[in-house]
Amino acid sequence: MRYLMMQKAGGAEPDAQLYADMAAFVEELTAAGVLLATGGLDPAGFKMTSVGDEITVTDGPFTEAKEAIGGFALIEVRSREEAIELGRRFRKIVGDGESLIHQVYGP
Template identity: 65%
Template sequence: MRFLMTTKANGAAAPDEAVYAEMAKLVEEMTQAGVLLATGGLDPVGVHVTATDGTMTVTDGPFAEAKEAIVSFALIEARSQEEAIELSRRFWKVVGSGEGNIQQVFGPED
C-alpha cells in the first residue's frame, strides 16, 4: 500500500544543519529499504484551482492561513497504516515538533 505523508508549515522556524543531516540519513535509509518512493518540499503559496462544468478558474495564493499550507511530502510504500504511522514516527523523531497527515494513496490496482 502507498501512503502520502504531509507536513504543515505551522509557522515553525527552518530546521538547522543538524536536522538536515539527520533527515538525509533517514531518507537514504528509507530509500535503500525501498519504502520511500518520493519526497520533496512544496511552495506554500501555490495556486488554487476550481472547476465547474469543465471551466477552470485559477486563483493565486497565498491563502487565508499560510500556517495550514502543506510544505513537504513523502510518498511511502508500507504493508499497513500502522507501518506508515511507525515510519512517520521516525520522521517526527528527527524533526521534533509539527503537524501533518498520513493518507493512503489509491491507484488503478486498488
C-alpha cells in the same frame, strides 16, 4: 500499500542538524525500498476553482503558514502500523508540528 505523508509548514527553523538527520532518514528509507518519492512544496502555489462552466485560477498563498503543506513523501509499506511508525520517526526529527497521512489507492 502506499501512503502519502504530507507535512504542514511551520515549526522550528531547520538547522544544520535537522538537515543532516533528514538526509540520513531519507537515505535509510530509500535503501530499505520504502520511499518512492519525496519533495518540498512551494508555499505560494495557485488555486483552481470551478463553478458551473467557469474555472478560476487564483494565486496563493491562501492559508496560515502553519496550515499550508510544506512537503510530501510517498511511501510503500506493509501496513498502517508501518506508516505510523515511519511518521513517528519523521516527527521526532522535525519537532513540533503536524503531518497528514492518507493511504493512496490505485493507480
